[in-house]
Amino acid sequence: MVGMPLVLLLIFGYGIRLSVNNISAELVGQDSTVVRVALAQHDHFDVRLSVATNEAAARHDLRVGKVAIAVLVGPTGLPTGVLVDGSDAFVAQNSLEYLRSFNASAGAGALRVQVLYNPTLRSADFMVPAEVGMIMLWVGTVATAIGVVREREQGTLEQLMMTPIRKLELMVGKILPYSVLTLLIAVVITALGLALFAVPLRGNPFELLLFAVPYLVAALSIGLLVSTVAQNQRQAMQTAAFILLPQVLLSGALFPLSAIPWGIRWVSQLLPLTYFTPITRGVFLKGLGFSELWPQVSVLCAMAVVFTSLAAMFFKTRLD
Amino acid sequence: MSVAVHTEGLSKSFKDHVAVADVTLDVNAGEVYGIIGPNGAGKTTFIRMLCGLFTPTAGRGTVLGFDIADERERIRERVGYMSQGFGLYGDLSVDDNLRFYADLYGVRDPAYIASIRTRLGLDEVGRHVVASLATGVRQRSALAAVLVHRPELVVLDEPTSGVDPVARETMWQIVRDLADDGVTALVTTHVMPEAQRCDRLALFADSRLLASGRPDELIERSATSIMAVEAAPWAEAFSRLHATWPSAALYGTRVHIPVGVDASIEPEIRRVLHGLEVRSITVQSPTMEDAFISLIEAPASTVVSR
């Protein structure tokens, strides 16, 4: 009763920053000490040691998400241009602001700005892909948790326990319909995003569906885990909400990961949504595929295995 | 003898169903009056109307002389209602509950409250939290809370459900003592064998009053009796008897056949059981449940007596 709100308060208080720090940046062209030192001082940027040789290399780094901005340094040693990854509109906006003010105070000329992947920094392009992940999480986890707990309350779970059904069969039986439901909802959200908000889908939708599978399994297994501790539907709802809220806040879906202090960042690394959001944003806005997204997909597969095993361990086929 | 409860054509309908239809009966003061019937027959709705918790949709009634529609406050002051599920605060102690109900009714006589506690055998558990008590003790505590304001009439809704035989006997003793002191007791129950402890009963079925009167009268009116047959081997005997009389039922190793009170089917029984060892055939009086079933299944003449 008191514990959960307290934890949420701490997460809110310490975890959420509206200002963005540690934006990953790199220099392009030459290594300019002036720019490097100035950027490093501000603490807004986390400047990479290496320098991209040319613009093409920088674009590649932006595409695969190694950096969020690339500063083109001219022969004068001052920034002449900036390439920004627009798929994270929040970060993009912030970095542009800092750079422009930096340039102004350094007396350098106008900055040539190019925002990639979301040229107008539309929030819809930023939000809709993330929403796909968030909604799949909500629907999948909550529906599964409530579904199992309801059967327990109804007494039908007890009846099933008396039949020859095996634990794994029972678990799959509960997960399967909610998987289908959740995937359907994801498709609907995507369609609406494309139709109503004109969000681009530059990558392969079938690949996206494929990548969604391990994420789904992880989310639903979490739902099963919730159902093992909840005694009734109200508790299931509360516990699910307790688990979902931090995910939404700490996964980088709403607030950029770079905004989350290191003390809490480790929590983000444990959340499925943290890995699925770059996948959705990558496929929608950057047209990325397996060759670029395999790290995130692998982590999700591992998570799926871990959470399913945990759920199997705690799921009881007896009443006591 | 004065009348504690009087109803005429009392009915209660809800949006989608009729809960109580046209009930006319009288309860005498100082009686133990049973309202018997299966769950859903309208017993609880009926007594709630008497207590002023529901407004009748038709008919009228008086409790202790006061009209149930217009004079509810006067009724509530004089009636104690023990609801099913016992109505106590589970996380408070017995004493706290008693004090709470006493306060509600404005009773400020600690000596009297203590005497109720003693009378119902609750002295040892006064400080115990209600939820931790056994069902029988909890039920007595609920009754104590009801008696705290010296009601003239108590309404007990399923007071012995789920209770062991010792507690059940204790409860009925207390009810009988109350009646002897002049407190009228209306008791509802769906457990037919308990019905026989009442002075008079009303049988409810399907929202209607099926019949009323003394237990022995009602059994007589059902005009049934039971042939109890003991034969070996019992399985074979049962299967043959059941084939001829589908209402035959197995009781342990004996077969009970409900028959009309004047029927003499003994020769036929022997014929059906030809070849088997027939140990005894006796006539037994029917249980209240047998009487109830036969009254329900009798053609639609509901006979009512006062």
Add this chain to the structure above:
Amino acid sequence: MAAPVIQARGLVKSFSGVRSLDEVDVEVAEGELCGVVGADGAGKTTLLRCIAGLYRSDSGDVRPGRARRDLVGFCPQGFHMYADLSVDENVEFFGSVYGLDPSTLRRRRDEMLDFTGLAAHRSRLAGELSGGMKQKLTLACSVLHRPPILLLDEPTTGVDPISRRDFWQLIEVLHTSGTTILMATAYFDEVERCQRLVFLHDGRVLASGTLDDLVASGADLETTFRERILEHDRARGRVEVS
């Protein structure tokens, strides 16, 4: 008796440190109808669940137990079916979970619906049935796999007398066709109909045997039980205040 089909020996089961069952012994021979009578909280449901393997007992043996639950039909107290599915759909679902092949399932389903008199209501939603019909549905679903053992937990509690009589007729048919039945009940007039009776009080078996064993001729079963309880409480130094 020849190896009992249902057995509990020295069964102990506790919850939060309180013994729900305290060294309980029960034996039911093949084809017998055994009734366990006791008040709420006496341990009837706990006993049935231990025998069915739904609870793991703290100590003592239990037969058949979890390993042979294919031999057991369990008819729990209250309504445990899918309220938003029809009678038909419930029966088909449980039949398939029991592993019945489609043609056997269809046959058994029709048999059970006729047997319980629910055939006329097969398309009705289970949640809309009356109390008595719900119990019959639960019974139908628990014997689809034709188990030789049937456990019934207070099957007629709160059910009207006519449905109760119908339900007993169903039990009698199952009984006379050889099913071994263990039934828990709070009603004395019901337990009188069993061949073997067990008095359960506060987690202990106070007495067991046939009706003739337990009750002196002409005496009342409930009175006999009551006397046993008083004896038992006195022996344990507790006096029930009356």
